[in-house]
Amino acid sequence: MSKNLVLFFSVYESTKAVAEEIAAQTGADLVEIEPVTPYDSNRSHYNALARYAKKEHDEDMRPAIKNEINIENYDNIFIGYPMWWYTFPMIIYTLFDKYDFSGKTIIPFNTHMGSGDGGTYRTITQLEPNATVLNGLPVEMSEAERGCKDKVEKWLNTTIRRTAK
Ligand SMILES: Cc1cc2nc3c(=O)[nH]c(=O)nc-3n(C[C@H](O)[C@H](O)[C@H](O)COP(=O)(O)O)c2cc1C
Numbered sequence: 001m002s003k004n005l006v007l008f009f010s011v012y013e014s015t016k017a018v019a020e021e022i023a024a025q026t027g028a029d030l031v032e033i034e035p036v037t038p039y040d041s042n043r044s045h046y047n048a049l050a051r052y053a054k055k056e057h058d059e060d061m062r063p064a065i066k067n068e069i070n071i072e073n074y075d076n077i078f079i080g081y082p083m084w085w086y087t088f089p090m091i092i093y094t095l096f097d098k099y100d101f102s103g104k105t106i107i108p109f110n111t112h113m114g115s116g117d118g119g120t121y122r123t124i125t126q127l128e129p130n131a132t133v134l135n136g137l138p139v140e141m142s143e144a145e146r147g148c149k150d151k152v153e154k155w156l157n158t159t160i161r162r163t164a165k
Contacts, residue, residue: 004028008080014111014144036064062094083112102130109137135159
């Protein structure tokens, strides 16, 4: 089994596209973080999703994850998510509450519409103090949707292949 895992959460599938690109280039296994209560992926309902996500954020909710995720067999774990309200979606907090990444190498990536990583990579180091967190990759949503093969390749070459082996 591959020792690299790409774990991602995505509603509009741009983070999924980046996750698939990383998995294709690294040969890593690919696992989607599935919520028990699905989010509305219809983009014309954006305002409703934004309101719902804001409520989850303001109430510090921990939306449940449906699938059991096995992180035991992996050393290097890419974790990808969209930027929601200047941080990661609350289900990513659920992930860090539920699973212990001590001793693992976490390589974050995210998609966004202007916020970059919003300080989330630093938050991961605080939530998982016993993991090694490498330089992450923020990708603008439109770039993720156009295809970010070169960007991912450059990032993997500079950040990952040097440090995560
Ligand atoms: C509820 C919600 C909140 C968002 N908040 C932000 C934000 O604070 N900063 C930002 O740059 N983009 C924000 N966005 C844009 C998303 O980060 C962007 O659309 C992302 O690429 C979607 O990822 P996905 O296609 O994997 O779901 C928000 C989008 C949604 C749906």
